[in-house]
Amino acid sequence: MNDSRAIPDHDATANPGRSQRSANPGRSQRGGQLSGLRGELTAVITGGVMPIMDSTIVAIGMPNLIAAFHSNAATMQWVSTGYLLGLAVTVPIMGWLQARLGGRSLWIAGLVVFLAGSVACALSWNEISLIAFRVGQGMAAGMLMTLMQTLPVQEARRHGIEQIGSLISVISVPVATGPILGPVLGGLVLHWGSWHWLFLINVPIGLVAIVFALLWMPRDGGTPEGTTPRQSFDPLGFVLVSGGLVAILLALTNVATDGGFGHSSVLLPLGLGVVMLAAFLAEPRTRDPRRALIDISLMRYRSVASGAASYFLAGGAMYAAQFLLPMFWQQLRGHSVLAAALLLVPQGIGSLLSRLVAGPLTDRIGSRTVATAGFFLVALMTLPFAFVSASTSDALLSGLLFFRGLALGILFIPVMLAAYLDIPASAVANATIITRVAQQVGASFGTAVVAVVLEASLRTGGVDGSGAFHQAFWATIAITVAGGVVALWLPGRQGLPGREGLPATQEPPGKQGSPEGQGSPGKQGSPEDRALRDGQDLLDGHAAPGGLEPSGHLQPPDEPGSSDR
Incomplete structure (x- = not known):
């Protein structure tokens, strides 16, 4: 890290109080420099597995919670709903919080709040207190799940790592391991202990995660790279965005529980949420990235817009099946909770294994090809579940889930990576927020759609339980295929001197017409020069006169980096 040949760091220039991170541009953009992030990645993975594992553990233990509190399913459903809504409240303000507090401090605060929750x-002592505490847990989970993606990407930018597929593979490990560990640990806890351990199991993991964060995460200083400096808090934007997301997610959750879109419990919050988000988009602050809660002008970047759309459908495809498969094993196949959890383990193992390959593969051939193949492979591996009969072997179906997991791992890496391909370094936090919101809404949408299809099929009486699940799996396949079509919009090969890749700089789109290999004197072949050429090619003239970037930062043509001063 002491290499004197430091890459240009626009945020370090803008914030002299922060020591400039160095990197050697001549070294490999993959494994060599990625090893320097090993400590931070370990800390992030350890803490990130908690919120993902926790949601699956609690879902497994819901019948036990109902019995323990002498409650009913309708009331206790709010244990999961409250967690989801709490998560939606904090995600939109993570960019502002990180710019104010720093990533390390905010990460540790999220761990502490999650542990306390x-x-x-x-x-x-009763279901009301449990629901209230779950909301607090969800708010902390929103902090952790957003930072789990933002912090490593920001560190990679500081170290000059342009091809970050391998990095995304590593930080997505909790997404793969959480669904494996959650149901199994939940089943074991409920078999040998009380419901209290559904939550106390987080304590040792969280304490280790805090120690790792204190030891290995870089200290905060100045404005964190990947955030917008000097951004003021936008209270109106916070109310409109967080309130709108909470209302929409509540509506979609009610679709699943009430069995359709036509109920007032769905239409009223859905309409309110749409109106609030529309008001946010119409508010003048949203056109000024230094004042807006979320920089929606990033949607002008193809990578962010296509990445958010693909992540929406990827979330829908994943969570639709995650909603159906436990019920498929328990209600249709007659297995216990623990047995159903064990039958789902092969899918998690497959997802974990394929992620090791998907990252480098995405770096090599691009997000578009890998994500499109991933979507269609997931659809193909889901297809047999639309035809299974009572005589179909459990071993065969569990084996199919292993291959479905392989496809899921291939799918999610390029989708998670895509949003960072052609954006300036200061936009990383906002890009993460946009895609995280898209994934969360997509997950609720996918769950709602298959729940309605399943419920409607059962109510019509024209099909048995097996036929109802067949139709629900067909709905899952339709969402997945739609994702494959949208993935064709993703950028292609990235991180190289070509059409799609933009190195991690805050340079303006630059002067049009620079041929390959040419540029300003002294910059031929440099990352900054490639950013100027490739950014302009990619954006196809979206930069406004005077150097106004799609992110909205005014960039004088002759003063690169001045937008952060």
Whole structure:
């Protein structure tokens, strides 16, 4: 890290108080420099697995919670819903919080709040207190799940790592391991202990994660790279965005529980949420990235727009099946909770294994090709579940889930990566927020659609339970195929001197017409020069006169980096 040949760091220039991170542009853009992030990645993975694992553990233990609190399913459903809504509240303000507090401090705060919420849930005295504490847990989960993606990408930018597929593979490990560990640990906990351990199991993991963060995460200083400096808080934007997301997610959750879109419990919050988000988009602040809560002008970048759309459908495809498969094993195939969890383990293992390959593969051939193939492979591996009969072997179906997991791992890496391909370094946090919101809404949408299809099929009486699940799996396949079509919009090969890749700089789109290999004197072949050429090619003239970037930062043509001063 002491190499004197440091890459240009526009945020370090803008914030002299922060020491400039160095990197050697001549070294490999993959493994060599990625090894320097090993400590931070370990800390992030350890803490990131908690919120993902926690949601699956609690879902497994819902019948036990209902019995323990002498409650009913309608009330206790809010244990999961409250967690989801709490998560939606904090995600939109993560960019502002990180710019104010720093990534390391905010990460540790999220861990502490999540741990406190876990202990509080275990000490709950009735269902109302449990639901309230779960909301707090969800708010902390929103912090952790957003930072889990933002912080490593920002560090990679500081170290000059342009091809980050391998990095995304590593930080997505909790997404793969959480669904494996959650149901199994939940089943074991409920078999040998009380419901309290559904939440207390987070305590040892969280304490280790805090120690790792203190030891290995870089200290905060100045404005974190990947955030917008000097951004003021936007209270109106916060109310409109967070309130709108909460209302929409509540509506989609009610679709699944009430069995259709035509109920007032769905239409009223859905309409309110749409109106609030529309008001946010119409508010003048949204056109000024230094004042807006979320820089929606990033949607002008093809990578962000296509990445968000693809992530929406990827979330829908994943969570639709995640909603159906446990019920498929338990209600249709007659297995216990623990047995159903074990039958789902092969899918998680497959997802974990393929991620090791998907990252480097995406770096090599591009997000578009890998994501499109991933979507269609997931659809293909889901197809047999639309035809299974009572005589179909459990071993065969579990084996199919292993291959479906392989396809899911291939799918999610390029989708997660795509949004970062052609954006300036200061936009990383906002790009993560946009895609995280898209994934969360997509997950709720996918769950709602298959729940409605399943419920409607059962109510018509024209099909048995097996036929109802067949139709629900067909709906899952339709969402997945739609994702494959949208993935064709993703950028292609990235991270190289070509049409799609933009190195991690805050340079303006630059002067049009620079041929390959040419540029300003002294910059031929440099990352900055490639950013100027490739950014302009990619954006196809979207930069406004005077150097106004799609992110909205005014960039004088002759003063690169001045937007952060």
